[in-house]
Amino acid sequence: MKQAIIFDMDGTLFQTNTVLEQALDATFEVLRESQLWVGETPIEKYREIMGVPLPVVWETLCPDLTNEVRERSNEYFQKKLIEMIRLRKGALYSNVVEVLKALSYKYPIFIASNGEQEYLQAIVETYELNPLINKIYSIQLIPTGNKSDLVKSIVEENELEHAWVVGDRLSDIQAAKENELISIGANFDFAQQEELKLAEFVINNLEELMIIIP
Template identity: 55%
Template sequence: MNQSLIFDMDGTLFQTDKILEISLEDTFTYLRSLNQWEAVTPIDTYREIMGVPLPKVWEALLPNHDTEIREKMNDFFLARLMENIRSGHGALYPNVEEIFDYLKEKGCSIYIASNGLIEYLEAIVNYYQLDRWVTETFSIQQIQTLDKADLVKTIIQKYKIDKAAVVGDRLSDIHAAKENGFVSIGCNFDFARKEELAEADFVIDDLLELKELIYPSR
Protein backbone atom coordinates (compact mmCIF):
# COMPACT_ATOMS: atom_id res chain seq x y z
CA MET A 1 0.00 0.00 0.00
CA ASN A 2 2.55 2.60 1.11
CA GLN A 3 6.29 2.49 0.54
CA SER A 4 7.04 5.26 3.05
CA LEU A 5 5.88 5.52 6.65
CA ILE A 6 6.16 8.66 8.75
CA PHE A 7 5.90 8.02 12.49
CA ASP A 8 5.20 10.31 15.39
CA MET A 9 7.58 9.79 18.35
CA ASP A 10 5.90 10.52 21.71
CA GLY A 11 3.01 8.20 22.45
CA THR A 12 3.61 6.28 19.20
CA LEU A 13 7.16 4.90 19.24
CA PHE A 14 8.39 6.11 22.62
CA GLN A 15 6.51 5.56 25.90
CA THR A 16 6.89 9.12 27.09
CA ASP A 17 4.63 8.38 30.05
CA LYS A 18 7.45 6.46 31.73
CA ILE A 19 9.59 9.59 32.08
CA LEU A 20 6.96 12.32 31.88
CA GLU A 21 5.71 12.32 35.47
CA ILE A 22 9.09 12.18 37.18
CA SER A 23 10.55 14.85 34.88
CA LEU A 24 7.57 17.18 35.35
CA GLU A 25 7.61 16.64 39.12
CA ASP A 26 11.31 17.54 39.20
CA THR A 27 10.58 20.68 37.20
CA PHE A 28 7.80 21.90 39.45
CA THR A 29 9.84 21.09 42.55
CA TYR A 30 12.46 23.41 41.11
CA LEU A 31 9.78 26.02 40.38
CA ARG A 32 8.64 25.79 44.02
CA SER A 33 12.22 26.32 45.15
CA LEU A 34 12.12 29.62 43.26
CA ASN A 35 8.87 30.52 45.09
CA GLN A 36 7.07 30.58 41.75
CA TRP A 37 4.62 27.72 42.41
CA GLU A 38 2.58 26.49 45.39
CA ALA A 39 -0.01 24.06 43.98
CA VAL A 40 0.39 20.40 43.03
CA THR A 41 2.25 19.51 39.86
CA PRO A 42 -0.24 19.78 36.93
CA ILE A 43 0.32 16.29 35.53
CA ASP A 44 -3.29 15.92 34.37
CA THR A 45 -3.18 19.23 32.50
CA TYR A 46 -0.07 18.12 30.67
CA ARG A 47 -1.66 14.81 29.72
CA GLU A 48 -4.54 16.75 28.16
CA ILE A 49 -2.22 18.68 25.86
CA MET A 50 0.41 15.99 25.31
CA GLY A 51 1.79 16.16 21.79
CA VAL A 52 1.79 19.93 21.29
CA PRO A 53 5.14 21.75 20.91
CA LEU A 54 6.88 22.54 24.21
CA PRO A 55 6.49 26.34 23.98
CA LYS A 56 2.73 25.83 23.86
CA VAL A 57 2.97 23.41 26.79
CA TRP A 58 4.42 26.08 29.05
CA GLU A 59 1.87 28.65 27.93
CA ALA A 60 -0.80 26.21 29.13
CA LEU A 61 0.92 25.06 32.35
CA LEU A 62 2.16 28.49 33.39
CA PRO A 63 -0.37 30.96 31.95
CA ASN A 64 0.35 33.56 34.65
CA HIS A 65 4.14 33.41 34.45
CA ASP A 66 6.36 35.52 32.24
CA THR A 67 8.32 34.29 29.24
CA GLU A 68 11.60 34.17 31.16
CA ILE A 69 10.22 31.71 33.74
CA ARG A 70 8.56 29.61 31.04
CA GLU A 71 11.80 29.36 29.11
CA LYS A 72 13.75 28.48 32.25
CA MET A 73 11.28 25.70 33.11
CA ASN A 74 11.30 24.49 29.52
CA ASP A 75 15.09 24.13 29.60
CA PHE A 76 15.04 22.41 33.00
CA PHE A 77 12.27 20.01 31.96
CA LEU A 78 14.04 19.13 28.71
CA ALA A 79 17.25 18.43 30.62
CA ARG A 80 15.42 16.13 33.04
CA LEU A 81 13.69 14.30 30.19
CA MET A 82 16.98 13.65 28.44
CA GLU A 83 18.70 12.53 31.63
CA ASN A 84 15.88 10.06 32.24
CA ILE A 85 16.13 8.78 28.65
CA ARG A 86 19.90 8.28 28.93
CA SER A 87 19.43 6.56 32.29
CA GLY A 88 17.15 4.01 30.65
CA HIS A 89 13.97 5.06 32.47
CA GLY A 90 11.97 5.33 29.25
CA ALA A 91 10.96 2.58 26.82
CA LEU A 92 9.87 2.02 23.26
CA TYR A 93 6.37 0.68 22.74
CA PRO A 94 6.09 -3.09 22.30
CA ASN A 95 7.16 -4.41 18.89
CA VAL A 96 8.81 -1.21 17.58
CA GLU A 97 11.98 -3.05 16.60
CA GLU A 98 10.07 -5.99 15.13
CA ILE A 99 7.85 -3.81 12.93
CA PHE A 100 10.83 -1.69 11.85
CA ASP A 101 12.72 -4.85 10.88
CA TYR A 102 9.71 -6.04 8.88
CA LEU A 103 9.21 -2.71 7.11
CA LYS A 104 12.87 -2.40 6.17
CA GLU A 105 12.88 -5.97 4.83
CA LYS A 106 9.94 -4.97 2.64
CA GLY A 107 11.86 -1.97 1.32
CA CYS A 108 9.73 0.58 3.14
CA SER A 109 11.35 3.93 4.00
CA ILE A 110 10.83 5.05 7.61
CA TYR A 111 10.84 8.64 8.88
CA ILE A 112 9.98 10.31 12.18
CA ALA A 113 8.09 13.62 12.40
CA SER A 114 7.74 14.90 15.95
CA ASN A 115 6.70 17.94 17.94
CA GLY A 116 9.66 17.17 20.20
CA LEU A 117 12.78 19.31 20.17
CA ILE A 118 15.88 18.25 18.26
CA GLU A 119 18.05 17.51 21.30
CA TYR A 120 15.31 15.45 22.94
CA LEU A 121 14.68 13.41 19.80
CA GLU A 122 18.39 12.81 19.32
CA ALA A 123 18.58 11.40 22.85
CA ILE A 124 15.85 8.84 22.08
CA VAL A 125 17.22 7.95 18.63
CA ASN A 126 20.73 7.50 19.99
CA TYR A 127 19.77 5.50 23.08
CA TYR A 128 17.62 3.03 21.14
CA GLN A 129 19.73 3.21 17.96
CA LEU A 130 16.66 3.96 15.86
CA ASP A 131 18.81 5.14 12.99
CA ARG A 132 19.31 1.45 12.19
CA TRP A 133 15.91 1.74 10.52
CA VAL A 134 14.94 5.42 10.36
CA THR A 135 16.12 7.41 7.34
CA GLU A 136 15.81 10.74 9.16
CA THR A 137 14.13 12.22 12.22
CA PHE A 138 12.46 15.62 11.82
CA SER A 139 11.65 18.02 14.67
CA ILE A 140 9.02 20.74 14.73
CA GLN A 141 11.92 22.97 15.76
CA GLN A 142 13.16 22.81 12.17
CA ILE A 143 10.20 24.78 10.79
CA GLN A 144 8.69 28.13 11.69
CA THR A 145 4.99 27.31 11.73
CA LEU A 146 4.90 24.66 14.53
CA ASP A 147 2.37 22.85 12.32
CA LYS A 148 3.00 19.12 11.92
CA ALA A 149 1.37 19.12 8.47
CA ASP A 150 4.12 21.50 7.36
CA LEU A 151 6.74 19.25 8.97
CA VAL A 152 5.45 16.27 7.00
CA LYS A 153 5.48 18.42 3.87
CA THR A 154 9.17 19.10 4.55
CA ILE A 155 9.84 15.35 4.51
CA ILE A 156 7.82 14.91 1.32
CA GLN A 157 9.76 17.62 -0.46
CA LYS A 158 13.19 16.47 0.71
CA TYR A 159 12.67 12.80 -0.17
CA LYS A 160 10.25 13.28 -3.07
CA ILE A 161 7.59 11.06 -1.48
CA ASP A 162 4.29 10.72 -3.31
CA LYS A 163 2.69 7.84 -1.42
CA ALA A 164 2.86 7.27 2.32
CA ALA A 165 1.07 6.84 5.63
CA VAL A 166 1.45 8.89 8.78
CA VAL A 167 1.32 6.88 12.01
CA GLY A 168 0.55 8.71 15.26
CA ASP A 169 -1.62 8.93 18.32
CA ARG A 170 -3.00 12.47 18.19
CA LEU A 171 -5.12 14.68 15.95
CA SER A 172 -2.08 16.62 14.73
CA ASP A 173 -0.73 13.40 13.19
CA ILE A 174 -4.05 12.59 11.54
CA HIS A 175 -4.40 16.11 10.13
CA ALA A 176 -0.77 16.05 8.95
CA ALA A 177 -1.59 12.95 6.91
CA LYS A 178 -4.84 14.26 5.47
CA GLU A 179 -3.50 17.71 4.58
CA ASN A 180 -0.74 16.07 2.57
CA GLY A 181 -3.00 13.53 0.88
CA PHE A 182 -1.62 10.57 2.82
CA VAL A 183 -3.24 7.70 4.71
CA SER A 184 -3.65 8.35 8.45
CA ILE A 185 -3.13 5.52 10.94
CA GLY A 186 -4.10 6.28 14.53
CA CYS A 187 -2.41 4.48 17.43
CA ASN A 188 -4.76 3.70 20.29
CA PHE A 189 -2.02 4.08 22.89
CA ASP A 190 -1.54 6.01 26.15
CA PHE A 191 -2.34 9.59 25.10
CA ALA A 192 -4.84 8.82 22.34
CA ARG A 193 -8.43 10.06 22.45
CA LYS A 194 -11.33 8.24 20.84
CA GLU A 195 -12.81 11.38 19.30
CA GLU A 196 -9.48 12.15 17.63
CA LEU A 197 -8.84 8.59 16.45
CA ALA A 198 -12.30 8.60 14.88
CA GLU A 199 -10.87 10.90 12.17
CA ALA A 200 -8.11 8.45 11.19
CA ASP A 201 -8.39 6.17 8.16
CA PHE A 202 -7.30 3.21 10.28
CA VAL A 203 -6.78 2.64 14.01
CA ILE A 204 -4.37 0.11 15.51
CA ASP A 205 -3.88 -1.20 19.05
CA ASP A 206 -0.46 -2.72 18.34
CA LEU A 207 2.27 -1.65 15.92
CA LEU A 208 2.42 -5.17 14.47
CA GLU A 209 -1.00 -4.51 12.92
CA LEU A 210 0.87 -2.33 10.41
CA LYS A 211 2.05 -5.50 8.68
CA GLU A 212 -1.41 -6.32 7.38
CA LEU A 213 -2.31 -2.68 6.74
CA ILE A 214 0.76 -1.85 4.71
CA TYR A 215 1.28 -5.22 3.03
CA PRO A 216 -2.07 -7.06 3.18
CA SER A 217 -1.94 -10.78 2.56
CA ARG A 218 -3.61 -11.81 -0.64
Protein backbone atom coordinates in the same frame (compact mmCIF):
# COMPACT_ATOMS: atom_id res chain seq x y z
CA MET B 1 6.08 5.13 -6.69
CA LYS B 2 8.27 6.50 -3.91
CA GLN B 3 6.63 5.63 -0.59
CA ALA B 4 7.53 5.97 3.09
CA ILE B 5 6.19 5.64 6.62
CA ILE B 6 6.23 8.69 8.89
CA PHE B 7 6.04 8.01 12.63
CA ASP B 8 5.30 10.27 15.54
CA MET B 9 7.59 9.56 18.50
CA ASP B 10 5.88 10.38 21.84
CA GLY B 11 3.04 8.02 22.62
CA THR B 12 3.58 6.11 19.35
CA LEU B 13 7.07 4.59 19.42
CA PHE B 14 8.27 5.82 22.81
CA GLN B 15 6.34 5.36 26.06
CA THR B 16 6.71 8.96 27.15
CA ASN B 17 4.71 8.33 30.32
CA THR B 18 7.65 6.29 31.68
CA VAL B 19 9.72 9.48 32.08
CA LEU B 20 7.15 12.25 31.89
CA GLU B 21 5.92 12.45 35.46
CA GLN B 22 9.33 12.45 37.11
CA ALA B 23 10.77 15.08 34.73
CA LEU B 24 7.72 17.32 35.00
CA ASP B 25 7.59 17.04 38.77
CA ALA B 26 11.29 17.92 39.02
CA THR B 27 10.67 20.99 36.86
CA PHE B 28 7.74 22.21 38.92
CA GLU B 29 9.68 21.58 42.12
CA VAL B 30 12.21 24.14 40.88
CA LEU B 31 9.32 26.56 40.25
CA ARG B 32 7.93 25.90 43.73
CA GLU B 33 11.34 26.49 45.32
CA SER B 34 11.55 29.79 43.41
CA GLN B 35 8.06 30.66 44.69
CA LEU B 36 6.80 30.83 41.10
CA TRP B 37 4.33 27.98 41.51
CA VAL B 38 1.97 26.90 44.25
CA GLY B 39 0.27 23.53 44.33
CA GLU B 40 0.65 20.19 42.63
CA THR B 41 2.37 19.48 39.33
CA PRO B 42 -0.24 19.66 36.50
CA ILE B 43 0.55 16.21 35.14
CA GLU B 44 -3.00 15.39 34.06
CA LYS B 45 -3.28 18.63 32.12
CA TYR B 46 -0.03 17.77 30.33
CA ARG B 47 -1.41 14.35 29.41
CA GLU B 48 -4.50 15.97 27.92
CA ILE B 49 -2.49 18.25 25.61
CA MET B 50 0.28 15.77 24.82
CA GLY B 51 1.31 16.17 21.19
CA VAL B 52 1.10 19.96 20.90
CA PRO B 53 4.30 22.01 20.33
CA LEU B 54 6.29 22.69 23.49
CA PRO B 55 5.70 26.48 23.57
CA VAL B 56 1.96 25.72 23.66
CA VAL B 57 2.55 23.17 26.44
CA TRP B 58 4.16 25.75 28.71
CA GLU B 59 1.68 28.48 27.82
CA THR B 60 -1.12 26.08 28.80
CA LEU B 61 0.49 24.76 31.97
CA CYS B 62 1.83 28.09 33.21
CA PRO B 63 -0.30 30.89 31.70
CA ASP B 64 0.65 33.33 34.46
CA LEU B 65 4.41 32.94 34.14
CA THR B 66 6.60 35.07 31.88
CA ASN B 67 7.96 33.76 28.58
CA GLU B 68 11.45 33.83 30.05
CA VAL B 69 10.44 31.60 32.98
CA ARG B 70 8.55 29.24 30.67
CA GLU B 71 11.57 28.93 28.39
CA ARG B 72 13.86 28.18 31.35
CA SER B 73 11.36 25.62 32.63
CA ASN B 74 11.24 23.91 29.25
CA GLU B 75 15.04 23.78 29.09
CA TYR B 76 15.21 22.15 32.52
CA PHE B 77 12.38 19.76 31.61
CA GLN B 78 14.17 18.67 28.43
CA LYS B 79 17.40 18.17 30.36
CA LYS B 80 15.65 15.89 32.88
CA LEU B 81 13.91 13.91 30.13
CA ILE B 82 17.15 13.31 28.26
CA GLU B 83 18.95 12.40 31.48
CA MET B 84 16.38 9.69 32.25
CA ILE B 85 16.34 8.41 28.67
CA ARG B 86 20.13 8.05 28.67
CA LEU B 87 19.82 6.09 31.93
CA ARG B 88 17.22 3.85 30.20
CA LYS B 89 14.48 4.85 32.61
CA GLY B 90 12.08 5.07 29.66
CA ALA B 91 10.85 2.38 27.28
CA LEU B 92 9.75 1.79 23.71
CA TYR B 93 6.34 0.29 23.06
CA SER B 94 6.14 -3.46 22.56
CA ASN B 95 7.83 -4.77 19.40
CA VAL B 96 8.92 -1.35 18.09
CA VAL B 97 12.28 -2.67 16.93
CA GLU B 98 10.83 -5.76 15.28
CA VAL B 99 8.11 -3.82 13.45
CA LEU B 100 10.45 -1.05 12.29
CA LYS B 101 12.96 -3.63 11.12
CA ALA B 102 10.32 -5.47 9.07
CA LEU B 103 8.90 -2.29 7.53
CA SER B 104 12.30 -0.74 6.82
CA TYR B 105 13.15 -3.55 4.39
CA LYS B 106 10.63 -2.04 1.96
CA TYR B 107 9.99 1.55 3.06
CA PRO B 108 12.08 4.49 4.27
CA ILE B 109 11.17 5.34 7.88
CA PHE B 110 10.98 8.96 9.06
CA ILE B 111 10.20 10.52 12.43
CA ALA B 112 8.03 13.66 12.54
CA SER B 113 7.72 14.94 16.08
CA ASN B 114 6.78 18.00 18.10
CA GLY B 115 9.69 17.07 20.37
CA GLU B 116 13.05 18.80 20.30
CA GLN B 117 15.90 17.37 18.22
CA GLU B 118 18.23 16.53 21.11
CA TYR B 119 15.43 14.70 22.94
CA LEU B 120 14.48 12.69 19.85
CA GLN B 121 18.11 11.86 19.14
CA ALA B 122 18.55 10.63 22.71
CA ILE B 123 15.71 8.14 22.24
CA VAL B 124 16.96 6.92 18.87
CA GLU B 125 20.54 6.50 20.10
CA THR B 126 19.71 4.96 23.49
CA TYR B 127 17.38 2.35 22.02
CA GLU B 128 19.59 1.77 18.97
CA LEU B 129 17.03 2.75 16.34
CA ASN B 130 19.50 4.55 14.07
CA PRO B 131 19.86 1.67 11.57
CA LEU B 132 16.07 1.57 11.12
CA ILE B 133 15.29 5.28 10.73
CA ASN B 134 16.26 7.31 7.68
CA LYS B 135 15.92 10.74 9.30
CA ILE B 136 14.47 12.52 12.33
CA TYR B 137 12.45 15.68 11.73
CA SER B 138 11.82 17.89 14.76
CA ILE B 139 9.23 20.66 14.87
CA GLN B 140 12.17 22.98 15.58
CA LEU B 141 12.86 22.86 11.82
CA ILE B 142 9.55 24.58 11.03
CA PRO B 143 9.06 28.29 11.84
CA THR B 144 5.28 27.87 11.99
CA GLY B 145 5.51 25.12 14.64
CA ASN B 146 2.83 23.26 12.66
CA LYS B 147 3.10 19.49 12.27
CA SER B 148 1.32 19.53 8.91
CA ASP B 149 4.07 21.81 7.63
CA LEU B 150 6.69 19.49 9.10
CA VAL B 151 5.22 16.49 7.28
CA LYS B 152 4.97 18.55 4.10
CA SER B 153 8.71 19.25 4.34
CA ILE B 154 9.40 15.51 4.64
CA VAL B 155 7.28 14.79 1.56
CA GLU B 156 8.99 17.50 -0.48
CA GLU B 157 12.56 16.84 0.66
CA ASN B 158 12.27 13.11 -0.02
CA GLU B 159 10.08 13.47 -3.14
CA LEU B 160 7.46 11.14 -1.72
CA GLU B 161 4.43 10.23 -3.82
CA HIS B 162 2.66 8.29 -1.10
CA ALA B 163 3.10 7.81 2.66
CA TRP B 164 1.44 6.61 5.83
CA VAL B 165 1.50 8.83 8.93
CA VAL B 166 1.34 6.92 12.22
CA GLY B 167 0.60 8.87 15.40
CA ASP B 168 -1.57 9.06 18.47
CA ARG B 169 -2.91 12.63 18.41
CA LEU B 170 -4.96 14.96 16.25
CA SER B 171 -1.89 16.80 14.94
CA ASP B 172 -0.66 13.55 13.35
CA ILE B 173 -4.02 12.80 11.76
CA GLN B 174 -4.38 16.35 10.46
CA ALA B 175 -0.82 16.30 9.11
CA ALA B 176 -1.70 13.22 7.06
CA LYS B 177 -5.00 14.61 5.78
CA GLU B 178 -3.62 18.03 4.88
CA ASN B 179 -0.83 16.40 2.86
CA GLU B 180 -3.16 13.82 1.23
CA LEU B 181 -1.47 10.92 3.01
CA ILE B 182 -2.91 7.90 4.85
CA SER B 183 -3.51 8.49 8.58
CA ILE B 184 -3.08 5.66 11.08
CA GLY B 185 -4.15 6.49 14.62
CA ALA B 186 -2.25 4.79 17.45
CA ASN B 187 -4.68 3.97 20.26
CA PHE B 188 -2.05 4.11 22.98
CA ASP B 189 -1.54 5.99 26.27
CA PHE B 190 -2.26 9.59 25.25
CA ALA B 191 -4.76 8.93 22.46
CA GLN B 192 -8.19 10.59 22.54
CA GLN B 193 -11.07 8.58 21.07
CA GLU B 194 -12.70 11.60 19.43
CA GLU B 195 -9.47 12.36 17.62
CA LEU B 196 -8.91 8.76 16.53
CA LYS B 197 -12.31 8.73 14.81
CA LEU B 198 -10.82 11.05 12.19
CA ALA B 199 -8.05 8.59 11.23
CA GLU B 200 -8.44 6.26 8.26
CA PHE B 201 -7.11 3.35 10.31
CA VAL B 202 -6.68 2.80 14.06
CA ILE B 203 -4.23 0.35 15.62
CA ASN B 204 -4.10 -0.98 19.18
CA ASN B 205 -0.55 -2.32 18.80
CA LEU B 206 2.23 -1.71 16.31
CA GLU B 207 2.08 -5.23 14.89
CA GLU B 208 -1.22 -4.30 13.22
CA LEU B 209 0.76 -2.07 10.85
CA MET B 210 1.92 -5.25 9.12
CA ILE B 211 -1.69 -5.83 8.04
CA ILE B 212 -2.50 -2.26 7.02
CA ILE B 213 0.73 -1.49 5.17
CA PRO B 214 1.38 -3.91 2.28
